[in-house]
Amino acid sequence: MSTYFEFTNPTKLCSGTGAADNIAYELKMLGARKPMVLSDGVLEKIGTLSIVLNALGDLPVGRVFTEIPRDSSIDTVNRIAEEYRDYGCDSLLAVGGGSVLDTAKGVRLLISQKADDLKTLMGCESIPRGAHIPFVAVPTTAGTGSEATAVAVIKDTKAHVKMEYISTELMPDVAVLDPRMTMTLPPRITASTGMDTLCHAIEAYSCIQKNPVSDAYALTAIGLVRENLIKAVRFGGSAKARLALANASFLAGASFSNSMVGIVHAIGHALGGVCGVPHGDAMNILLPAGMMFNRxxxxxxxxxxxxxxxxxxxxEKTPSRKRADRAIAEVLRLRSRLHTLTGLPQTLKEAGVDPAAFPEVAKTALNDGASIVNPRQVTREAVIRILEVCYGD
Amino acid sequence: MKKELLSGVNQIVLEALFRGFRVLYREDSRVRKEIHQWRDGLTLKLVCGPGGAVLAMRKDPEKGIARIRRAQRADITMRFKSVEGAFRVLSGQIGVADAYAAHLFFLEGDIYQTMSFVRCVEYLEAYLFPPFMSKRILKEVPEKQVSSLLVYGKALLESGR
Incomplete structure (x- = not known):
């Protein structure tokens, strides 16, 4: 553990039954008069977005934008920022999964820094405080933890690379965790996003930037996942399990935002960028192998x-010298149960990855910012070996 | 130690880094491969704290890297928050990865391209620092393709331009 650490989590958390009903109040308290609402077409269709829009009451909405793709992109962010200005909006309300929240973060950065192109703001902890743009995040999956992080992963579609932006300027003012937002998630997505949360917490707990505060968040998140993930997959209507997973996701997000993530995310981002593997699926496939590498x-x-x-x-029953291996075995056991319950892929083969892409994935993973904080040196050979193991032949 | 003295030491080590980079571009295939991946003309800057020493360079298709004016805006800038923090890294007390984890520097520019630069610095550290230091600051010490003495000797003869 480093001899010096920093921990930032300025986001106000509103968590629990009816939390979404307070959004109008929270926005008004932040000085918002005409928010832009960001979401996606699916959430609009299934009615999740309308729960939030109805909760806004007399607060006029400047623009509702629901054309955000599955992988947020720099072009999308630039386009939305333009619309934000055209419609005279003064704040952001993001309702969605990681892609929607990261898009909103990018838009907030562009607006607050008075810039037109997100590419001009690339960097790590280098953005000075800009104009305050009120920003409320309402996650509709319990996985990315994006509502609690100073990180945004946004795709450069031309370079086929997921770009990382790291700045406290990205952090929402308020995160709203309402079980109604995740109640309709299908079991498979619940499983995939739950494993993403677990991966955030485990990597946050083992990276070289870990610190006592991030550890506390990570460990609590792991306990909540253990107690609630299978329950939420089997009984999707359990508000208690849904809320517990949303809390776990927030905690793991706050943890890794401060301690960062490692090799599993470096390879996972690369698999997403090069092969289009959904992030949670990639985490589920790679986590045990990543842990074995770092063991x-x-x-x-x-x-x-x-x-x-x-x-x-x-x-208590496991001898101390065997606990690390048993911990990895527990992750494998959870993954296996989720596979049985939902069909969540356990191998890259099942996820449809072509091994011919491995060299490109390895090259991209090595250049991912997460590689630097991994506790063990990330080399091309190690990444290729992990990919081969995870292919599952 | 006084800030001016630390800054002076930082400047000397940056000079060694620059010359070392030039030598390793010719002598170490891994460094050459990394630099080849950079686009021609890519500019990088290492700024060792406010008012501190600066190394400003660009990718050069022939020599690997060449100097640029320190005032020039670079595509990638690693900026240490303090002269003291930069000294800890440049004097081999702490590695680049640990310095990142301890928030000793921040980065302006593309994180993706910076990782390649960081790997080059780590290769260079394996040559420039004695084994007991490189073992302490690097997660894994990369194998040397030539001797450190050769790198030091050639770096001394290397043009600083």
Whole structure:
């Protein structure tokens, strides 16, 4: 662990039953008079967006934009920022999964910095405070934790690369976690996004930027995933399980926003950019192999994780020298149960990845910012080996 | 130590870094491969704290890298928050990855392209620092393709231009 650390989480959290009903109040308190609402077509169609729009009451909406693609892109962000200005909006309300929230973060950055092209704002912790644009985030999946992070992953569609933006200027003022927002998620997506949360927490707990505060968030998140993920997959209507996973996602997001993520995310981002593998699916496939790779230098950390992954009894019964391996086995066991319940792919082969893409994936993963904070040196050979193991032949 | 003195040391190490880069571009296939991936004319700057030492360079198709004016805006700038933080890295007390984790510097420009530069710095550190230091600051010490003595010798003879 570093001898110096920083921890930032200025986002106000509104979590629980009826949380979405307070959005109008929160926006008004932030000084918003004419918000732009960002969402996607599916949420509009199934009625999730209307729950939020109805909750806005007498607050006039400047523009509702629902054409955000599955992978947020720089072009989309630039276009929305233009519309924000054209429609005279003064604040942002994002309702959606990681793509919608990251798009909103990019738009907020562009507007607050008075810029026209997101590419001109690339960097890490280098953006000074700009104009305050009120920003409320309402996640509709429990996985990315984007509502709690200073990170946005936005695709450069020309270069086929997912660009990382890191700045506290990206962080929402308010995050709203309402179980109604995730209640309609199908079991497979619930499983995939839940494994994304788990991956955030495990990588946050083992990266070289970890610190005591991020550890506390990560460990709590892992416990919540263990207790609620299978429940939410099997009984999607359980508001209690849904809310617990939303809280876990927020906690894991706040954790990794401060300690960063490692090799699993570096390869996962690359698989998303090069092969189009959905992020949660990639995390689910790569996590055990990534842990096995890091085990050499993370045995102590993984050993401690067993308590949160399997519970007190298993932890106590497992000799300390075997706890790290048992922790990895617990992740494999959870993955296997989710595969049985939902068909979530466990191999890159099942996810439709062509091994011919491995060299390109490895090249992209090596250049991902997450590689630098991984506890073990990330090399091309290591990435290729992990990809081969995960292919599952 | 006084800030001026630390800045002076930083400037000397930056000079060694620049010359070392030039030498390794010729002598180490991995560094050559990394730099070949950069687009021609890509500009990079290392700024060692406010008012501190600066290394400003660009990719050069023949020499690997060449200097640019320090005042010129670069595509990628690694900017240390303090002279002292830069000194810790340049004197081999802490590695680049740990410095990133400890928020000693921030980055302006494309993170994706910066990772290649970071790998080059780590290769260079394996040559410039004695093994007991490189083992402490690098997660894994890369194998040397030529001897450190040769790199030092050639760096001394290398043009600083």
């Amino acid at each position: 050499k230098v993370c045995a102590d950390s993984y050993g401690k994780l067993l308590f949160y992954l399997a519970g007190e009894e298993v932890y």
